[in-house]
Amino acid sequence: MLSLKNLxxxxxxxxxxxxxxxxxxxxxxHALIGxxxxxxxxxxxxxxxxxxxxxxxxxxxxxxxxxAKPHSRVRAGLARSYQITxxxxxxxxxxxxxxxxQARSGTSFSxxxxxAREKALFDEARSIAAQVGLSGKVDATAATLAHGEQRSLExxxxxxxxxxxxxxxxxxxxxxxxxxxxxxxxxxxxxxQVAVLLVEHDMDAVFRLxxxxxxxxxxxxxxxxAPERIRMNAEVRKAYLGDxxxx
Amino acid sequence: xxxxxxxxxFLGIAIAFPLVMHAMDQAFYISFATxxxxxxMAAASLNLVLGYGGxxxxxxAAFFGAGAYIVGILAFEGIxxxxxxWPAAIAVAALAALxxxxxxxxxxxxxxxxxxxxxxxxxxxxxxxxxxxGGDDGLSLPSRSTGLGVSLSNDFAWYYLVLALLIIILYLxxxxxxxRFGRVIEAIRENETRATAVGYPVYRYQLLCFVISGAIAGLxxxxxxxxxxxxxxxxLHWVQSGTLMIMVILGGVGRFWxxxxxxxxxxxxxxxxxxxxxLGPYSLHWQLPVGIILLAVVMFAPQGIAGAFAKKPQ
Numbered sequence: 001m002l003s004l005k006n007l008x009x010x011x012x013x014x015x016x017x018x019x020x021x022x023x024x025x026x027x028x029x030h031a032l033i034g035x036x037x038x039x040x041x042x043x044x045x046x047x048x049x050x051x052x053x054x055x056x057x058x059x060x061x062x063x064x065x066x067x068a069k070p071h072s073r074v075r076a077g078l079a080r081s082y083q084i085t086x087x088x089x090x091x092x093x094x095x096x097x098x099x100x101x102q103a104r105s106g107t108s109f110s111x112x113x114x115x116a117r118e119k120a121l122f123d124e125a126r127s128i129a130a131q132v133g134l135s136g137k138v139d140a141t142a143a144t145l146a147h148g149e150q151r152s153l154e155x156x157x158x159x160x161x162x163x164x165x166x167x168x169x170x171x172x173x174x175x176x177x178x179x180x181x182x183x184x185x186x187x188x189x190x191x192x193q194v195a196v197l198l199v200e201h202d203m204d205a206v207f208r209l210x211x212x213x214x215x216x217x218x219x220x221x222x223x224x225x226a227p228e229r230i231r232m233n234a235e236v237r238k239a240y241l242g243d244x245x246x247x
Numbered sequence: 248x249x250x251x252x253x254x255x256x257f258l259g260i261a262i263a264f265p266l267v268m269h270a271m272d273q274a275f276y277i278s279f280a281t282x283x284x285x286x287x288m289a290a291a292s293l294n295l296v297l298g299y300g301g302x303x304x305x306x307x308a309a310f311f312g313a314g315a316y317i318v319g320i321l322a323f324e325g326i327x328x329x330x331x332x333w334p335a336a337i338a339v340a341a342l343a344a345l346x347x348x349x350x351x352x353x354x355x356x357x358x359x360x361x362x363x364x365x366x367x368x369x370x371x372x373x374x375x376x377x378x379x380x381g382g383d384d385g386l387s388l389p390s391r392s393t394g395l396g397v398s399l400s401n402d403f404a405w406y407y408l409v410l411a412l413l414i415i416i417l418y419l420x421x422x423x424x425x426x427r428f429g430r431v432i433e434a435i436r437e438n439e440t441r442a443t444a445v446g447y448p449v450y451r452y453q454l455l456c457f458v459i460s461g462a463i464a465g466l467x468x469x470x471x472x473x474x475x476x477x478x479x480x481x482x483l484h485w486v487q488s489g490t491l492m493i494m495v496i497l498g499g500v501g502r503f504w505x506x507x508x509x510x511x512x513x514x515x516x517x518x519x520x521x522x523x524x525x526l527g528p529y530s531l532h533w534q535l536p537v538g539i540i541l542l543a544v545v546m547f548a549p550q551g552i553a554g555a556f557a558k559k560p561q
Contacts, residue, residue, distance in 0.1 A: 027474070048444070074446035086444070088437040099434050102427055103446035114425040161445050 301436030308449020314468025385479025499551025
C-alpha cells in the first residue's frame with residue numbers, strides 16, 4: 001500500500017534518514033521503533049510531506065507521491081497525527097472534527113451557506129467523537145480537555161479525514177497506563193478499516209498491536225520483521241531493545 | 248444583550264443620526280459621520296485578514312489608496328459614472344491584493360508584516376511620482392461620482408448611500424464568516440499545520456481571503472475619494488495602514504463589530520481632542536490624550552471594546 005524506496009534526508013552534515021526502504025501493507029499495523037534521535041519523526045514528516053525528500057521515492061497505492069503537496073497526500077488517503085498535540089485549541093471538539101470532515105466532503109470555497117446548517121458534517125463528527133470516546137466532550141473547547149483527551153482528539157482528527165493509512169507519531173506520549181490502554185483499544189478497533197504506521201516508545205503497546213515491526217537506528221532501518229522475531233534479533237537487542245526485554 | 252438587539256440599536260442610531268443632526272442645525276456632523284462609515288468599512292476589511300485570517304497585514308492602505316486613486320484618475324479623465332469607476336476601483340484593489348498577497352503569503356510572522364508594509368510603501372512612491380496625476384499634490388475631483396439619478400453632492404443622499412453599502416458589506420462578511428470558507432480561514436489562524444494535515448491547501452484559502460479583503464478596502468477607497476473630493480499619496484502612506492490597524496485593535500481583533508466600533512471611537516476621539524472647544528490651544532497636541540486612551544484600552548480591554556462587551560470570551 002505504502003512503499004518507501006531509499007528515502008534520505010540530510011540536515012547539513014547530519015544524515016537524519018539514511019536510505020530507508022519500507023512497505024506498509026493494507027490492513028497492517030506496522031510499528032516503527034528506535035531510540036530517540038533515530039530519525040523516526042523525520043521519516044514521518046517526509047511521508048506526510050512536511051519535509052521534502054533529498055533522495056528516494058514514496059508511492060502510495062501505486063501513485064508516486066514523492067513531490068506531492070501535504071494536503072494532496074491527505075486527499076489521497078494518507079493522514080497523520082503529531083507527537084506534540086496539534087489541534088484547533090479554541091474550537092470545540094465537535095467543530096474540530098467537523099472541520100476535518102468538511103475538508104474531504106465537497107468544496108470549502110463556499111461563502112454564503114452557513115456551515116452550522118450542514119447536519120451531515122456534524123453527524124459524522126459526532127460519530128467520530130464516539131469512536132474515540134469523546135462523546136461526552138463534544139461541546140467542550142479543545143484547550144480545556146485533559147491531556148489524554150487531547151491525544152484522542154489528535155488521533156480522531158486524522159481519522160476524520162477517512163484515511164486509508166494513518167501515520168501515528170507517538171499517540172501514547174505522556175499518557176498514563178489507563179489512557180494508554182484506551183488508545184491501544186482504539187488502534188485495535190480501527191485497524192480493520194485503516195492501515196497504521198505507528199511510531200511508539202511504549203513497547204507493551206507495540207508488541208500488542210504490531211503485525212510487523214521495523215527498527216530504526218541512526219537513520220537506518222536495521223530490521224523489519226514479525227514481533228516475535230524482532231524480539232529474538234541479536235542486532236536489534238544490541239542496538240536498542242537489550243535491557244528492556246532481557247528483564 | 249442579544250445580537251439582533253445590538254444590531255438593531257446600531258442600525259437605528261445610524262439611520263436617525265443625519266435627521267437628528269439636521270434638526271439640531273449641526274449638518275457638519277453628517278459629513279463627519281459619513282467619513283466614519285467609510286473607515287468602518289475599511290477597518291472591517293482589515294479585520295477579516297488580521298482578526299479572522301491571522302494575517303497581520305501592515306499594508307492595507309495600499310488597497311484603500313488604490314481604490315481612491317482609481318476613482319480620482321477616472322474622474323480626471325472624464326469618467327464619473329460610479330457604475331464604471333467603483334467596480335474599477337474594486338477590481339484594481341483586488342488585483343493589487345492578489346499580486347501582493349501571492350508574494351507576501353509565502354512568508355510568515357514578522358516577515359509578513361514587513362513585506363506587506365514594503366509593498367504598500369512602494370505603491371505610495373509610485374503615486375508620489377505619478378506627475379500626470381498630481382504627484383505629491385494629489386488630485387482634486389471635479390464632483391462626486393454620478394450614475395444614480397440623485398446628486399451625491401447632497402450630504403443626506405451621500406450618507407445614506409454609504410450606509411447602505413456598509414450594511415451590505417457587513418452582511419456579506421457575516422455570511423462569509425459563518426460559511427465553510429470562513430471556518431477554514433479561522434482554522435488556519437488557529438493552527439496552520441493541522442489545517443494542512445486535515446487536507447486544506449492553506450495558501451489558496453489565505454490568498455483568496457486577502458483578495459476579498461483588498462477588494463472591500465478598494466470600495467472603501469472609492470468612497471473616501473468621493474467623500475473628501477480629493478485623492479493624494481497620503482491615502483497610501485503607512486500611517487494610514489497603522490490607523491486602520493489601530494481601529495481594529497481598539498474595536499476588537501477578530502470581533503465582528505471590531506472594525507466599525509474602532510472606526511467610530513478613534514475618529515470620534517480625534518474629533519473631540521483636535522477641536523479647540525475642549526482643549527483650547529492645547530488641541531494641537533490632540534495625539535497625546537488619544538494615545539493615552541488607546542493605551543488604556545489595550546491594557547484594560549485586550550480584546551478590544553467589542554470584546555469587552557461580548558459575553559463569550561474568545
